[in-house]
Amino acid sequence: MGVGYICCTSSSSSSSTLLTYKPKQLFNLANPTTTSITSQSHFKTSTNFYSISCTSSSFLPLKCGAGIDIRETQDENTSNPMMGIHNINPDLLQQMVYDALVWCSLHGLVVGDKSVQNSGIVPGVGMKHAPFALLPTSFPQTQWQQACDLMCIFNELIDRVSLDGNFLQDTLSRTKRVDVFTSRLLDIHSMMLEIKKKEEIRLGLHRSDYMLDDQTKDLLQIELNTISSSFPGLGCLVSELHSNLLNHYGDHVGLQSGRVPGNTALTGYADALGQAWKEYNDPRAVVMVVVQTEERNMYDQHWLSTVLKERHAVTTIRKTLAEVDSEGELLPDGTLLVGGQKVAVIYFRAGYAPSDYPSESEWEARLLMECSSAVKCPSISYHLAGTKKIQQELAKPNVLERFLENKDEIAKLRKCFAGLWSLDDPHAVRDALERPELYVLKPQREGGGNNIYGNNVRETLLKLQDGSEEQAAYILMQRIFPIASPTFLVRDGICHQDLAISELGIYGAYLRNKQKVIVNSQSGYLVRTKVSSSNEGGVAAGFAVLDSIYLT
C-alpha cells in the first residue's frame, strides 16, 4: 500500500483505516488537498473492541486545508473526554491531520527519512515529520502524579547504586559470563574501581518508562534508562502540537488543551547539562555529544544543543566513538581533549548498544572518556545501574533498603515494580512454563524488539533448562497488559486509525558535586504509542509514534 491513496488494511484480528492525500493522477482532480476515506468507523465505546466496515468503492471526498468555524459546533462533544474522537467528523479529522503536519514542518518536529540518502548524516536534507499520535493519550491524574513523584527517588537511587561498585560487579557477575557487551562495560568499571576513580560531579539524565495495567490500573515500571534517553526535544514538541491542536479543535473533540501537561523535558535536560558544564568550571570547555555514525533522530539532539546554547551559551561538539578514539587525548591532570578542544561534559547518545562498538577503537574511546575528569552522562557506573539485571535485583526483597533509608520512598518504588525474576528462581520459571502468556522474557542486551512473548517464552525456557550459563542473559518479567485504545497514528503523511497502547516515560535530571545535590528533578515526559498486536496483546515492534498525555 503506497503513500497517496486511501485504503483498508486488516491484520489478523483487527481492521485499520488509513487516511491520506489523493494524488491527482489517481482521481484526475488538480487538487493537492482533497482526501478520501474508504471506511466508516464504528467504535463500541463501552469496550476496547471496535470494528470498521470497509467499503472500498465509496470514496468520500474530504477537503483538506478546509477551514472549520469552531463556533458553529461548540456544543458538540463537550463531555466524555476521549469518547468524542470515535465519531469524529471525517472532514474535521482530515483538517486536523493537515494542520498537524504543517505544524510539525514549521516547528522542527522532524526526523531523517531513511529513503533519502544522507538523511542521517547531513542536517537539512531528507527530512520528514516525526511519526505522532494525532491526539494525546488519556491518562489518569493519580497515576501521572505517582509517576512524577517517583522520579526524584529513582534519581537518588541510581546515584547510590552507582557508588556501590561491589553491588554492581556482584549482581552482574553471572551476566558478565554470557553477555560480551555487559562484560566489556564491567571491565571498564573494574579498572575504575582499581584506580579508585572518583566521579565528584555526577550527572544523570534518566527516563523511567511505565505502562498502566488495564485490569488493576497499576502504574508499572517497564525500565529505567540511564543512558541515551531519547526524545526530550521532539517529545516536548508533540506536547506543544497537541496543546495547539486542542486550542483550535478542542471543542469539537471534547478535549481541553489545559489537560495536556506542560512538558519541560528539553529545558530540563539542557539546564542540567548547562549546570554540569558550569560545575566543571572551564569557560572554554565544550559539551561533547557522542553520536552514532548515522542518526536519523539527529534533530532531537540538535534541539538539545540549540537550547543549551541559547540558555547557557554552551557550545556543543558532536563526535562518534571512533572520532573520540582518533582525536581524543588525556592530559596528565585528567583533562579530556578531543580535536584539541577541552571537554567539560560527555553526553552519550550512542554507546548503549553492542553495535555501537564495531571495533576495539570504540572501546578504547569509552575507556579514555571514563578515565578523564570530564563529567560523564552517564558514567560507567550509572550505565550499569540502569541494566535490566540490576532492575531485577533491586526488585528483590530488602535490596532497596541497602540504598535508601526512607521507608515511604521505598514503598513508593516497590509499588511500581512489576514482577521481576532471574531464571534461577525455580518458582517463577515453573509458573512461566505453565502460563507463558503472563510473562515476558527479556534479554539483557539493550534495544527493544528482542523481548520474547507467548509460547516462545516456554520454548526458550525449556532450551535454557539445562542450567546453562545462558540463563543469566535473560530476566523474566511479569507481562503487563496495558489498555488498548482507538488511536489516530500519523506517519509519512498518512493517518492510520488503530487500537494502540502507550508507554509513559518520565524524564529525570540529577546533578551533584562533592558537597551537595544541585539538581534532582522530574523534567517532563514522553509518551510512545504503538499499534497493539492482536497476536501478542502486548507491545508490537515498530510503528511507534510520539505522543503526549491527556489527564483524566
Add this chain to the structure above:
Amino acid sequence: MGVGYICCTSSSSSSSTLLTYKPKQLFNLANPTTTSITSQSHFKTSTNFYSISCTSSSFLPLKCGAGIDIRETQDENTSNPMMGIHNINPDLLQQMVYDALVWCSLHGLVVGDKSVQNSGIVPGVGMKHAPFALLPTSFPQTQWQQACDLMCIFNELIDRVSLDGNFLQDTLSRTKRVDVFTSRLLDIHSMMLEIKKKEEIRLGLHRSDYMLDDQTKDLLQIELNTISSSFPGLGCLVSELHSNLLNHYGDHVGLQSGRVPGNTALTGYADALGQAWKEYNDPRAVVMVVVQTEERNMYDQHWLSTVLKERHAVTTIRKTLAEVDSEGELLPDGTLLVGGQKVAVIYFRAGYAPSDYPSESEWEARLLMECSSAVKCPSISYHLAGTKKIQQELAKPNVLERFLENKDEIAKLRKCFAGLWSLDDPHAVRDALERPELYVLKPQREGGGNNIYGNNVRETLLKLQDGSEEQAAYILMQRIFPIASPTFLVRDGICHQDLAISELGIYGAYLRNKQKVIVNSQSGYLVRTKVSSSNEGGVAAGFAVLDSIYLT
C-alpha cells in the same frame, strides 16, 4: 557531481568550490560530520575577480559540528566588512554551514524536495532546507533606505493606476493582440468595467525588486510584483538565520549581527490580510489562498496562514482554481462561497502564469472570484497594473504625472526606473541592434528565465523588424550590471562558493476602504542571490538562493 563529496567545478570562465559532507564509504571513516575540501580559494579582494586552484589530491579534513570558542579569535577580521569571508577558516566555514543547516531544519526554513514523491502535495513529507546564502549580501545603507522609502509611493501608484480602467486597457491593447494570457485577463477586466464593478476594499501585497548597478551604484527597479509575491515567510527566516549566525560567528567574519535589518515581511503580510478580513466584517468568513496543484514552496504559504491564525484568529482555506470552479458559488449579494464557506479575502498564490489555467475551468473560477464581493489580493486591475508593459508605460515622460501629484515622489520613482522602451521606439531599437549587450528583451509573459540577452537580442529584434504584431509581446529594458561578489551558496546540504549577484525585493502592503487608506507600508524585504553567469554577466537562470542584506 553528487551529494556527499567535495569537488571543484569549472564553468566557462570561473571555478567554484563545493563544500560538503564526506560519507564514510569514500574515506572509510565512521564519521558523519567530517568533511573535506579539495580546493584552496584565493580571492583578489581588491577586484571582483577571483581564482581557485584545484588540488584534488589534497583533502583537508574539516570538522563539522566542531565547536568554536568565539573568544579565542575575537580580534580576527574585525574590520573590512565582507572582506573577511574570503579568507575564512575552513573549519569555521564548515561549522557555520552545519549550524545553518540545523537552524533551517528546526525553524521551518524548508521547502519540498522534488525528488521525493508527494513533497508538493502532502505537508511534512519530502522536506529539505530552503537554499540559502550563508552570509547576508552587502548593501549600502543609502540605497536600502531609498528602496524602503519608494514602497509606499509604489503602493499608492498601483492603487491609482488600477482605478484607471481606460489606461490599463489602452496601454495593453497591442499586447492583448499577441499575448493570449494578458488578453484573457483584459477580458475579465472589460467585463468588470462594463458592469461598473467597484472594489471598495482594496488589498495589495506587492514586492518591488531592485538591483544595484555596479558602475553607478544606482538602485534600479527590475519589476513590481502585484500578484503572488513569494517568500514573505522564508525570507524573514533567512534574516533570522543570518542574525543568529552573526551572533555566534560575527566576530570571526568581521560582521555585526545588528547590521542585518529586521524583517517584518511575514507579520506585515499577515497583518494586512487580517485587517482586510476585518474590513470585510464577517466573523465566519475565511481567507482563501488560491494555490497550485503541486506547491513545493507550500511552507512559505503555511507560515503566512499560521501567523494569520495566531495574530488575527483568522482561518485559512487552500483551493486550486479548479476547485474554486467546482465548489464556488456566488450569492445574489455577491458573497462568494467555496465549499459552503464564505470567503472574505482571496489571496492568490497561483493564477499569475498561463500554465495555471490549463482549461476553461480555471478562467471561470477567476471570473467568478472577480465578480464576488470578496477582497481580492489582487483584483484583476491590480494584477494588470503590475504587468511589464504598464511598467514600461509608466516610465515614459509625463505618465507618472497622470497618477501622482507630489513632484518629489514622482522624482523619487523616476530615479529608480531603468531604461524601458517598447519595440515601436525606433531610436531604442536601433541602439539595441548596435549594442545588444546593453539591453534585455523581456517577454510580457510572467515567470523568469524567458529574458533574452546578448546576441539573441539582436537576432530577435531583427526577426521582429517586419513590424509584426509580435513586437508588442516584448519590452526592451536597459541591461543592469549588478555587482558580483564571492558568495557561499548552500543547497541540498552542500556549500558552493561562487561569484553571485543579488536582487533586493521590498515588500509592500496596501489596504484601503471607501473612506480611507488603512495600511500603506513597507513590510520587510527579500534578497535572492544567484550565481552570475560569465557568459551573460547578468542573471543566470536557476540556482537562486534566499538571502538577506548586510548594511554598509
